[in-house]
Amino acid sequence: DAKTTQPPSMDCAEGRAANLPCNHSTISGNEYVYWYRQIHSQGPQYIIHGLKNNETNEMASLIITEDRKSSTLILPHATLRDTAVYYCIVRANSGGYQKVTFGIGTKLQVIP
Amino acid sequence: ETGVTQTPRHLVMGMTNKKSLKCEQHLGHNAMYWYKQSAKKPLELMFVYNFKEQTENNSVPSRFSPECPNSSHLFLHLHTLQPEDSALYLCASSQDLAGALETQYFGPGTRLLVL
Numbered sequence: 478d479a480k481t482t483q484p485p486s487m488d489c490a491e492g493r494a495a496n497l498p499c500n501h502s503t504i505s506g507n508e509y510v511y512w513y514r515q516i517h518s519q520g521p522q523y524i525i526h527g528l529k530n531n532e533t534n535e536m537a538s539l540i541i542t543e544d545r546k547s548s549t550l551i552l553p554h555a556t557l558r559d560t561a562v563y564y565c566i567v568r569a570n571s572g573g574y575q576k577v578t579f580g581i582g583t584k585l586q587v588i589p
Numbered sequence: 590e591t592g593v594t595q596t597p598r599h600l601v602m603g604m605t606n607k608k609s610l611k612c613e614q615h616l617g618h619n620a621m622y623w624y625k626q627s628a629k630k631p632l633e634l635m636f637v638y639n640f641k642e643q644t645e646n647n648s649v650p651s652r653f654s655p656e657c658p659n660s661s662h663l664f665l666h667l668h669t670l671q672p673e674d675s676a677l678y679l680c681a682s683s684q685d686l687a688g689a690l691e692t693q694y695f696g697p698g699t700r701l702l703v704l
Contacts, residue, residue, distance in 0.1 A: 518677070518697070518698065518700065519695075519697050519698070520593070520679050520681065520694075520695025520696050520697055520698055521632065521679075521695050522695070523693070564632075578631055579631045579632035580631050581629070581630075581631060
């Protein structure tokens with residue numbers, strides 16, 4: 478799996494958009510970008526994933542650059558409950574189990 | 590309610606103790622996983638089971654012994670642990686091994702402290 482780099486921490490005001498960046502400059506053509514988050518003392522929670530097109534679901538939007546070397550997770554209206562560690566992961570989606578390295582992630586603190 | 594439960598949620602044990610962590614999934618999944626998350630370290634995969642058969646052991650020391658009696662239950666037996674084994678132990682399940690990452694459902698974890 479390709480390695481990802483994320484800032485260790487970020488702050489965001491409540492109600493504002495939280496933009497979390499991720500660099501994955503060695504991503505391969507068949508690797509997807511996944512985002513997970515982990516709220517303190519809970520298991521990781523899937524957020525969104527994409528290959529090359531921008532994606533949106535009820536939780537977030539994912540913007541992937543044209544060269545696919547970086548991406549941004551956007552939480553459009555951050556709430557206090559969005560305070561968590563956010564993990565950016567890249568992996569192929571070709572079937573069969575594949576080991577995933579979560580990395581350290583970005584600790585997002587939403588401020589009232 | 591994630592459908593994956595873990596007990597106990599917290600555990601304190603001495604280095605000479607023997608204890609077991611339990612994971613149960615109510616989702617009808619066939620694959621189950623144990624992960625370890627230490628403070629300030631990435632989430633680490635420990636074991637993978639598919640249809641009760643172990644398919645991966647990620648170089649885990651023998652003081653950790655997994656058991657999967659059926660597709661719904663997964664245990665992690667602990668004996669003669671070291672203080673550095675203190676961590677959050679997470680269980681996860683997925684429908685099968687061919688699924689994409691988003692099909693893995695995680696339990697709340699057991700926070701283990703080894704004294």
